[in-house]
């Protein structure tokens with residue numbers, strides 16, 4: 001067996017791109033070709049669109065894509081967390097149904113963990129999932145759910161047993177966000193932007209096969225998702241830059257990035273960014289308002 005080295009990987013991906021990269025293809029057509037080659041997610045398992053390369057070699061592949069100006073798979077948003085969780089805990093059906101469409105960018109995802117009464121105390125989640133006949137039926141409310149109003153699928157942590165200790169009574173579901181009984185309501189911030197949502201469930205249904213692992217495993221699986229969120233350990237997630245080149249494929253990718261990053265533009269923690277404040281002050285004509293040290297100025301600010 002030939003040894004895999006940084007040089008051999010670089011050589012191989014470069015040759016593949018030289019033979020295959022075509023900026024005149026449509027984004028979806030290109031990504032399907034890329035996914036079939038295994039270079040879209042080279043650290044993923046071979047049966048699931050990868051090449052089983054060590055995750056440390058992914059940056060080498062990325063460098064070659066950048067050098068060639070080639071578009072990669074979809075990497076924005078919660079979809080990468082969904083992929084990492086499904087790879088670790090999903091059934092073949094989950095992998096078959098979701099992984100390719102995550103990489104092509106056809107499906108978008110959201111994370112449905114936090115609730116009004118369970119943020120830091122996540123295991124205290126009260127959203128209920130009950131088994132009724134051959135379906136799970138979900139009732140309750142989530143909050144702070146980034147991009148939920150645009151999502152096709154959600155990663156849902158819900159309580160299935162009220163009697164067990166809180167960490168044990170949870171299950172993890174993949175829920176279809178585009179069904180009656182699921183309502184995502186954007187949560188408007190005091191800066192006028194809506195980065196998050198509240199999501200309300202009223203008898204929303206989940207097929208039994210969309211339970212991930214077993215009833216009672218919710219906490220364990222949520223921990224996987226959160227671990228990937230904290231560490232970016234999936235090796236896929238990165239801030240895509242996009243390109244302003246004129247070909248259709250770049251325009252399609254730029255639009256995908258624009259939609260995915262829209263909520264992040266005005267995340268509350270960015271309120272401290274002076275560059276954004278200056279821009280906003282200019283837009284609203286407030287850059288001429290004297291503020292510092294003036295009681296009148298302070299009143300102007302508090303009225304905004």
Ligand SMILES: Cc1cc2nc3c(=O)[nH]c(=O)nc-3n(C[C@H](O)[C@H](O)[C@H](O)COP(=O)(O)OP(=O)(O)OC[C@H]3O[C@@H](n4cnc5c(N)ncnc54)[C@H](O)[C@@H]3O)c2cc1C
Nearest residue numbers: 110111112113114115116118119120121143144145146267
């Ligand atoms: C930018 C951003 C994006 C997010 N996106 C999502 C998302 O997509 N999906 C999702 O489900 N959630 C999301 N969240 C929610 C997030 O992950 C946390 O669950 C949530 O912010 C914490 O809950 P809370 O705001 O209710 O705070 P609380 O839990 O009420 O905590 C408030 C304060 O009390 C402190 N505190 C809490 N409990 C204790 C204790 N026992 N002892 C001492 N101190 C304590 C906390 O440290 C904190 O300072 C997002 C949050 C942010 C900021």
